[in-house]
Amino acid sequence: MGKVGKIARRSFLIGSAALVGGVAFGAYKVKTPYDNPLEDAVSAQGATFNPWVMIDTDKITLVGPHGDKGQGVAHAQAALIAEELDLEFGQFEISFGAPDKAYWNRALADEGVPFMSSDASFIAESMRDVMGGMVKLMGMQITGGSTTIPDSFDKLRMAGAVARETLKAAAAQRAGLDVARLSTKGGHVVLPSGEKLSYQELAPIAATIDPVTDVTLRDPKAWRLIGKPMQRMDVVAKSTGTQTYGIDLEIDGAVHAAVKVNPRQGGALKGFDATDALAMRGVSKVVEIAGGVAVIADNTWRAFQGAEALSVDWGDAPYPAEQADHWKVIEGSFNEEQLDKTWRDDGDVVAGLTEGSLVSTEYRVPYVAHAPLEPLNATVLVEENGVTVWTGHQIPRQLQVLVAAITGHVPEQVAFHNQYMGGSFGHRLEFEHIKQATEIANQMRGTPVKLTYSREEDFAHDFPRQPGIARASGTVRDGKVETLDLQIAMPSVVASQMGRADIAVPGPDSQIAAGAWNNPYAIPNYRMRAYRAPELAPVSSWRSVGASANGFFFDCALDELIHAAGADPMAERLRLIDHDPSRKALETVAEMSNWGAPLEAGQGKGVAFVESFGVPTAEVVQVRATPDGIRIEKVWVAADVGKVVDPVNLENMLQGGVVFGLGHAINCEITYSDGMAEQSNFDSFEGLRLYQCPEIEVRALENGAKIRGAGEPPVPPAAPALANAIYSATGQRIRSLPLYSHIDFV
Template sequence: MGRVKTIARRSFLIGSAAIAGGVAFGTYLYKREGENPLLADLKPGETALNPYVKIDAQGITLITPRADVGQGAWSMQAHMIAEELDIDPATATLSPGPASAIYYNGVVGAEGLPIAATSDTLLARTGRDAVDVAGKLMGLHITGGSSTVPDMYDRLRMAGAVARETLIRAAMKQTGLPRDQLRTENGCVVLPDGLRIEYLDMAVAAADIEPVQDVTLRDPSQWRYLTKPQKRTDMVAKSTGTLTYGIDMMMDGMVYATTRTNPALGGGLIGFDAEAAQGMRGVRSVLPITGGVAVVADNTWRAFQAAQAVECDWGPSPYIGNTDEQFDAVANSMTDDHQDSRFKDEGDVVAALDGADVIEVEYRIPYLAHAPLEPMSVVVKMSQSRLDIWTGTQIPRFVQANMAKLTGMDAGNIHVHVLMSGGSFGRRLEDDYIAQAVEIAMQLPDTPIKMIWQREEDFSHDFPRPLAMAHAKGAVKSGALDAFDLSIAAPSVAESSLARLGQPAIGPDVAIVAGAWDQPFAIPNYRVTGYRTPAMVPISSWRSVGASGNGFLHESFMDELCHAAGVDPLAERLRLCWHDPSRKVLEAVGEMSDWGSDLGPNRGCGLAFTLAFGVPVAEVVEVLSTDDGIRIDKVFVAADVGRVLDPVNFEAQVQGGVIFGLGHAMNCELTYRDGVPEQDNFHAYEGMRLYQTPQITVRGLENGNKIRGIGEPAVPPAAPALANAIFAATGQRIRELPLSKSIDFI
């Protein structure tokens, strides 16, 4: 590999070293030095000096460690680095990098704090800083919570800037020219006479230069890519079918597997008879795994068919098995013994309701499956000393640690290769399917195995969004909202998820009330209480987590109180709203939708607002009521993420969130009978159809004081805006999702 030179690492920001005639750059946020994971697996001629930018004679590799589950995360990360490095991101190779603590997420944990995103007190800042430090110390290499851009915005731009300035320093050494006579342009250092020296030609020289750490990030007025419409780096490959998703991974000598475990969750396997399956064409083996069986065959279809031929004796589910009983358990948990939180308690709700004409209602939301289009799939290959895993995952470090426990191998010998995911919505925050594939690999060493779940297995073994129930009481006074008392009961996502990691859930679960307790409205008497329902079926995070359902609960009741007071829902929200960016999104959506105009007969507009993940979003849905049902015609959305880095992807993410939220509000639920989900494929879990998709108009505002993510915040207001629009058009108030239980859609 040639001479190795180690360059002293700066304590607070930059680390760097030089190997084999190339250079790589990256950033650190704290004094503790981190190990550069790229050094562990170098090919001849490659150089890895730090985690984010690698240069050799063949090209530039940008490390984009946050998982791409369809939201454009790899492309966005590449553009942030490329903006400061001064290269066209389309000319670089992108890699998610290995599982490593250096790629920790210091933002995602803040969503678990009982601190409103609008709070900027010393305590709030200290809490967020503590989460950042904890993320680094724990090595939380994780993607979720719309945290990619907020977490990586400074880090990746700084990595690019350090790389750029170090390459300029190398050019100074090579040419003898001072810094003020050199500039960069599109992957080159440009000399005063116009001569251009390509970055690649300076890789060897830069390896001998101590990285320039005193750098200034470019002024936004100089940006070439950020805030401009971007061409996503994966778009051509996706459009031509050449992109490798987890399910597309192929290897020589590969065998194909699928698994069957008890559809009654947690019931386990008493015994099985595989005689019929073993005699089927292409079947190589039927193997026991935890709680079920695996079939290995010469192609996936034959594995699927043989798996259904295995006769299994399943045990009963240990959980409450029927949906009605599950809702009874939720209702029964609304007692003092089960109170989990009361983060919002302003004024005196009890006194305000005493003697008032109280509006009292109940709302329900169901379990929801993640149901990504790409079912759970993984390729594994295990030898005596090494385990390789190829899959789309949001938790590569957890996969590494959990598979080390399962196999008894050292975590350093487990290599997680993250691939593009065909959707997730939170499902790929779990590694249950990976563990099954590893169990197969332990029985078939030195054999590459592709394991794919059947769609029915995918649905029946999901960790769904929890069901929830709300009791709401309110009162109006002198034509205005006076009291708002919302009690929400649901199982705890944190408790369930942490239990699968062998960890206790400490303190209240903010997700139970997220998107409800932290809304910026100055209602005189305002209380939101969370109640923790004892654990039932295992659950997990679902796109926008607690806010996904709480937006419906909070904003439906807000609309009811506005109509009871005889006030315009937009005007009353504006009157009550004390948060300036939130006020501006409400004003914007009102202007966009021409709120208050005469829509004509049988039409109605519904408004909803939710502040989630620090992003205020206001949505107006316009519907037409016909003899055949409700048609959704238009949706208007205003959202504020502080700075819109890519207007094209911003619009796409908002529109996708709206369609996702509307489709689930219209039709979707996961119900249980005898512990088994009754919906086992898309025919029984139908989202919004293409012909039902409305015109969606999006506006991005930039009044917030922090940069935020947009993958999830557009989801929560969609359901209540639709329900409120149906009320406006028909006079029918629907308080339970999915709405199709009460009304038809066309």
């Protein structure tokens, strides 16, 4: 490859014309592109045009750097590139790629500023630009926050278009033709004569040409894939049980490990006796790790059995031992000293609370576990000149930093091979299992170590969603909601989670307020205050993070006020809402559910609306009260994602989010006794059962100004819509989760 071509490829940067963060960090630094990490992977005869496309003489590889944890983003990222590159499914391989700054997630900027998603003011957009500059300079490669599609939509299409036009230039050079006379189709450049030149045969020539970066994205009217129903690339493998996850990996020469770590999260290891474990068949070694002990064996089952045979003396929990005391701490956090931030203060709440009929109430949500179907696992090989890690994870570059700190290498010496994940819901944003696998492998250098958590260990050492309490007071007058004063107290999930990853995050924790302060209602007098409770049991991001709790708090409190006013729950929400895409979501779900039609005896309908991650989402739940309990009959969902990439996958995401939200609202909580989680498996932490699952009808809207992701937004409205439906059917207002503690379900 010529020197000029090589430099051009290494300097490719999508969107380099935008001066994001230029004022705060310096235009040169922000616009300076990162090297193309595929340069070191491409063969002498192959070509790479940017960090997302590599074409060799025998195959085409598309890189989708966002991790796939069941949400289908490997497929979606590939489809975005293939749309512009004129590839068909089956003509290319998809790779997660190696960790690299080039894969920074610019969509994180939208969630990182204290402005409502609907705020497109100059100040809000300028702050997003500044945050975008920070994210870029830090090289933050993260999968989370429903940002994969927003981050990928433009940059991956542009990457495909650059590769397409450069391949056309290579074909024009070979054929001696004007490039304007060439076209592409199905992985080929098509000459005017009809002759087709495959991308693979053009790769050696393309490798000598500067990438053509002055390209035009195709008109949406010409899209072949985007917006059309697609069969996900992984659906056959997952339907036939042949998909390989991290837990399925078999590395030659690997030993198997299981851990027994203090079930009182963060508590000390005071001592242990490994005599019985070492006497067991297949067990070869027992080693100490931070906070616990690891057993090495010749297979996973024997490692599990050896871990159970350990006799261990554990230290106390660094938080209250009993669940009741956790609630007392949160109850005591509603004071000025622990006020984290007043997020909304519209009108005059103090005066408003003295006018009209007063309603006061309190709501609670518990700890809940992530509990993905695939337990945590990681395979690590530590050698003198580097470390190799195989697992599924959402923050690969920080993984390199933390692994290197344990082994004494530098992060660049840590090779990470991301794997498909069997669920996460935030669980695989954590690093503890990877650090433990690294600690073990560091004591067995030269031997690959595969660590697998038992289901019980996975539950015991999950970092659950934070618990919270909301106190709401409001007034109604003349059939309308006039005032709402909402106070929410919970521990900081950001401080807990980022602290474990050695990442400092200054300022208030926006997740204590997310899903409550940012709902676009024009309540005349509305105040929303967030109180930071002291850290209790360590917590982590759980699907939709703060909005998962705050959607329940805000919408149920609003529903109480609406009923106190004698208004219709849908009509009053529509009257109050002042954001067009949000109003259309509510109007759509009202039409879908035939809101206002007469209900049969025992039936009830509840509506909820929550905006999270920029997606206005409205849900209606219909239930029937039977002699044996509540039966959920149907759910309707309307969500505005700005642009639909794959309608089939989006439908599945919205339906799955509803199932996830309903199941946890009904059945799930984590409680602590003697400092330990009392729930240890799915028998005590049930999701929604198949016989309980209703028909779920969804409609995706495209009225929003920006492209949004849909992994998390369907979760927050599910619990309040169900609780509101139960009130409609029975007159029973339930103010704390899980709902089964108050009412039966069938």
